Amino acid sequence: MHDPWWKTSVAYQIYPRSFADADGDGVGDIAGIVSKLDHLADLGIGFIWLSPVYCSPMADNGYDISDYRAIAPEFGTMVGFDRLLAEAKARGIGIVMDLVVNHSSDEHAWFRAARESRDNPMRDFYIWRDPGPDGGPPNDLASYFGGPAWSFDEATGQYYFHLFDRKQPDLNWANPALRAAVWEMMNWWFDKGIAGFRMDVIDLIGKDPDRGITADGPSLFDHLAEMQREVLDGRDVVTVGEAWSASPENALRYCGQGGALSMVFQFSHVTAGWDPVFGKWTDRKPDLVALKRVFNAWQSALAEEGWNSLFWSNHDLPRAVSKYGDDGEWRVRSAKALATVLHLMKGTPYIYQGEEIGMTNTRFDRLDAFDDVEVHGQWPDMRARGLSEAAFLAGANANGRDNARTPMQWDASAHAGFTTGTPWLAVNPNYPAINAAADRADPDGIFAHYRHLVALRKARPIITHGRFVPLAEDHPAVWAYAREHEGQRLTMVANLSGEALGFALPPEGAVTGACLVTNLAPRASLAGAIDLAPWEAVAVLGP
Numbered sequence: 001m002h003d004p005w006w007k008t009s010v011a012y013q014i015y016p017r018s019f020a021d022a023d024g025d026g027v028g029d030i031a032g033i034v035s036k037l038d039h040l041a042d043l044g045i046g047f048i049w050l051s052p053v054y055c056s057p058m059a060d061n062g063y064d065i066s067d068y069r070a071i072a073p074e075f076g077t078m079v080g081f082d083r084l085l086a087e088a089k090a091r092g093i094g095i096v097m098d099l100v101v102n103h104s105s106d107e108h109a110w111f112r113a114a115r116e117s118r119d120n121p122m123r124d125f126y127i128w129r130d131p132g133p134d135g136g137p138p139n140d141l142a143s144y145f146g147g148p149a150w151s152f153d154e155a156t157g158q159y160y161f162h163l164f165d166r167k168q169p170d171l172n173w174a175n176p177a178l179r180a181a182v183w184e185m186m187n188w189w190f191d192k193g194i195a196g197f198r199m200d201v202i203d204l205i206g207k208d209p210d211r212g213i214t215a216d217g218p219s220l221f222d223h224l225a226e227m228q229r230e231v232l233d234g235r236d237v238v239t240v241g242e243a244w245s246a247s248p249e250n251a252l253r254y255c256g257q258g259g260a261l262s263m264v265f266q267f268s269h270v271t272a273g274w275d276p277v278f279g280k281w282t283d284r285k286p287d288l289v290a291l292k293r294v295f296n297a298w299q300s301a302l303a304e305e306g307w308n309s310l311f312w313s314n315h316d317l318p319r320a321v322s323k324y325g326d327d328g329e330w331r332v333r334s335a336k337a338l339a340t341v342l343h344l345m346k347g348t349p350y351i352y353q354g355e356e357i358g359m360t361n362t363r364f365d366r367l368d369a370f371d372d373v374e375v376h377g378q379w380p381d382m383r384a385r386g387l388s389e390a391a392f393l394a395g396a397n398a399n400g401r402d403n404a405r406t407p408m409q410w411d412a413s414a415h416a417g418f419t420t421g422t423p424w425l426a427v428n429p430n431y432p433a434i435n436a437a438a439d440r441a442d443p444d445g446i447f448a449h450y451r452h453l454v455a456l457r458k459a460r461p462i463i464t465h466g467r468f469v470p471l472a473e474d475h476p477a478v479w480a481y482a483r484e485h486e487g488q489r490l491t492m493v494a495n496l497s498g499e500a501l502g503f504a505l506p507p508e509g510a511v512t513g514a515c516l517v518t519n520l521a522p523r524a525s526l527a528g529a530i531d532l533a534p535w536e537a538v539a540v541l542g543p
């Protein structure tokens with residue numbers, strides 16, 4: 001049996017607002033994406049995860065959809081989208097759309113109708129409750145963007161539920177008519193020829209707000225099973241569910257045998273570094289041993305059944321090289337080391353736009369310089385918990401979403417070649433040095449390293465299938481593992497620190513053969529005592 005295409009592919013995430021602006025309005029667009037498809041084809045990726053391009057008032061940059069079957073004018077038209085689909089297909093690249101159906105925009109026709117009156121036929125597409133006994137919200141559930149998850153609708157005298165912004169009312173998944181409307185919409189997109197869906201916060205759709213249950217709710221897997229029957233069965237597509245609550249214990253319910261999805265995005269490696277009280281709003285360095293344990297646990301949980309997604313970063317998370325590497329002195333070498341560590345694991349790797357050229361987090365001097373709804377919503381809550389403004393600003397700069405959403409740095413011209421106008425979010429000032437043109441001109445650049453890793457995955461079944469063997473799990477600075485397949489062994493060793501060090505490789509990792517990957521000098525053998533340079537990463541394949 002041959003592998004599903006998405007097991008040997010590498011994915012690339014496009015955040016359209018910040019990728020490439022063809023019409024000069026300062027906002028990236030679909031025509032811009034088309035103009036850069038050769039960059040992606042050169043990289044060798046198999047599919048694009050396209051963050052939302054649907055009609056939206058953009059309260060959350062498109063994660064608040066007002067029409068699921070139309071393209072936002074700032075991004076283009078449906079004709080332009082169809083062209084993107086065809087141009088990508090001609091290069092062997094599939095388009096995976098973002099399915100945002102935990103909530104819609106409050107400007108969606110469904111919600112406009114629903115709020116007209118209590119007996120409007122659309123009322124039950126959303127979640128409405130009477131005020132609590134004190135006239136306040138029905139309960140104390142909080143929004144992920146700060147404040148209560150309930151907003152009062154004056155006209156009809158009830159509260160509606162929203163786990164995100166008040167402009168993102170949650171859809172009522174208990175209503176079969178809502179589910180049918182979603183299935184119909186998904187089928188409509190598949191019939192157009194898209195390659196799959198990335199499903200926004202899909203672990204929230206089984207919620208039971210009256211009992212205070214949001215993630216991983218009682219009807220989650222029933223809804224996914226229905227989706228499988230009504231939409232996914234018989235289609236050769238990729239589906240990846242964003243599930244912050246997914247654990248090695250329940251992951252197979254999503255993507256094991258009979259599960260609806262190809263894989264989930266899980267975030268254990270992200271939240272492992274968060275503060276117990278202030279969450280992501282503090283600047284903490286990740287602990288490498290904890291990080292390795294999380295990845296190793298997921299590799300082993302999905303070793304036989306299910307499938308991992310592999311990522312360091314996305315549009316909600318800090319830039320990989322800034323968070324886990326060294327975005328100063330060792331930027332190039334550490335970006336390559338991180339890529340090596342991730343791309344030789346078992347699973348489907350996702351590259352977030354700009355990661356392939358080592359883009360770094362930007363910094364903001366003041367809170368009001370942030371555009372993102374999350375920062376502004378969370379600041380009052382964190383202040384109430386006792387965080388100072390300076391500490392919150394440091395946390396926001398470390399983990400805020402805008403810091404990784406600055407425009408793609410294409411070249412050294414004005415605004416990094418992203419736009420001829422004024423970008424919606426300022427380009428990172430380091431663009432004259434860090435940009436795609438400069439990096440791609442360097443045969444030892446980060447892009448070349450990524451391209452090599454992407455090609456290796458297609459060429460070497462051991463990377464897709466090899467048994468994963470963690471090595472030296474407790475070492476504070478070295479990440480090491482082996483992969484084993486049909487009598488072959490591939491060993492990867494990386495020094496994730498800025499200090500040179502001596503490392504004793506355990507015997508089960510010893511290998512002599514061909515150097516598959518290096519960010520320094522090739523080695524033909526890894527065994528016993530190994531001297532590693534700062535941020536050196538190397539992989540050797542042997543018999």
Ligand code: TEU
Binds near residue numbers: 064
């Ligand atoms: O993200 C889900 C989500 O929970 C994040 O907002 C997360 O809470 C935050 O980044 C970490 O503090 C998805 C999308 O990826 C995100 O862009 C949307 O804002 C959100 O859903 C709502 O649709």
